[in-house]
Amino acid sequence: xxxxxxxxxxxxxxxxxxxxxxxxxxxxxxxxxxxxxxxxxxxxxxxxxxxxxxxxxxxxxxxxxxxxxxxxxxxxxxxxxxxxxxxxxxxxxxxxxxxxxxxxxxxxxxxxxxxxxxxxxxxxxxxxxxxxxxxxxxxxxxxxxxxxxxxxxxxxxxxxxxxxxxxxxxxxxxxxxxxxxxxxxxxxxxxxxxxxxxxxxxxxxxxxxxxxxxxxxxxxxxxxxxxx
Ligand code: SF4
Numbered sequence: 001x002x003x004x005x006x007x008x009x010x011x012x013x014x015x016x017x018x019x020x021x022x023x024x025x026x027x028x029x030x031x032x033x034x035x036x037x038x039x040x041x042x043x044x045x046x047x048x049x050x051x052x053x054x055x056x057x058x059x060x061x062x063x064x065x066x067x068x069x070x071x072x073x074x075x076x077x078x079x080x081x082x083x084x085x086x087x088x089x090x091x092x093x094x095x096x097x098x099x100x101x102x103x104x105x106x107x108x109x110x111x112x113x114x115x116x117x118x119x120x121x122x123x124x125x126x127x128x129x130x131x132x133x134x135x136x137x138x139x140x141x142x143x144x145x146x147x148x149x150x151x152x153x154x155x156x157x158x159x160x161x162x163x164x165x166x167x168x169x170x171x172x173x174x175x176x177x178x179x180x181x182x183x184x185x186x187x188x189x190x191x192x193x194x195x196x197x198x199x200x201x202x203x204x205x206x207x208x209x210x211x212x213x214x215x216x217x218x219x220x221x222x223x224x225x226x227x228x
Contacts, residue, residue, distance in 0.1 A: 002177075008214055009161055009178035009187075015210050016190035023189040025142055031107035032063060032098070034140040035122075038132045039091050040081045052081035063105045067095035090127040097125050111141045118143065130172050138188070144181030147188055148172050151195025158199060160216030 028034050036056070041049040056077045060066045066074060075088035099105055110118045115137070122133035134145035148156075148171045156162050161178065162171045179187060198205045204217070212218045 005161060006178050008159070009175075009183075011214055012159060012161065012211060013179060013183050013187050013190075016194060017186060019210055020190050020193050023186045025185040027142065028139040031110055031136050031140040032105060034136045035094065035107060035128070035132070036063070036066075036091055038135045039087055039094065039127065040078060042083070042087065042132075044082045048081050052078040052084075055080065063095055067092055067099065067105070094125045094128065107136070110137065111143070115143055115145065119145065130169050134172060138185060142185075144176070144184055146172055146176045146184045148175065149192065150201075151192040151199075152188060154201060155191050155195045155199045158204070158215060158217035159211060160214075 028037075037049060037053050040052050040056075056066065056074070059073070059077045060069055069092075071088055071092065074092060075084045078084045078087055078091075081087060095105060098107065102109065107122075110121065113121065118137055119130065119133050122128050122136060123130060131147050131149055134147035137143035137145040138147060148168045150168075152175075153168045153171055156171065156175060157164065157166065162174050166174065175187075176184070194211075195201075198209050206212060206215075206218050206221070209215070209218070
């Protein structure tokens with residue numbers, strides 16, 4: 001079964017690369033910047049995240065300044081990201097946590113830790129789950145972690161790369177086990193793109209999808225139609 005899943009992952013990886021191009025990893029910047037940006041991105045669109053991040057870093061030129069600012073000033077700066085009353089304190093708490101544990105505001109040391117330790121270190125920060133931790137490690141540091149966001153979770157579930165009803169937390173190690181580490185970044189990016197453009201949450205465009213032949217969700221419809 002695992003071999004069959006690995007073969008399916010390989011097939012999906014190849015077809016998505018042919019369809020959308022193979023994304024090439026480049027660092028998104030220092031891991032602390034990525035952590036703040038990822039907290040801002042929770043439950044909002046990229047454009048709102050970018051606006052809030054730009055406003056925050058314009059009003060406060062250093063992370064020390066963000067950490068020490070009045071909470072309401074941080075909340076006001078990031079309002080465009082939504083849920084600012086939650087995200088503002090979450091960012092300030094994360095900065096205080098990092099300072100307390102490391103004596104400085106930097107996460108660069110995560111590049112030298114074994115991956116599991118780096119994941120564990122990040123997820124001890126309140127409000128930082130496996131998805132946020134994996135994004136920081138993969139996007140900023142190029143570490144082999146596989147972030148599972150809502151699109152990756154939905155598309156990989158419909159395809160049958162993960163068993164039905166697998167939650168997003170359990171999907172992380174399952175997807176990591178199916179492909180080589182160098183596939184994680186392009187696969188993550190292309191699964192998101194596929195989820196936004198074709199395998200949409202409410203109305204998947206199966207009739208134009210190049211993955212029909214390997215998709216459990218689609219094949220179940222074909223069988224039901226043939227039965228009925
Ligand atoms: S066939 Fe349909 S459900 Fe399957 S991946 Fe494509 S769009 Fe999604």
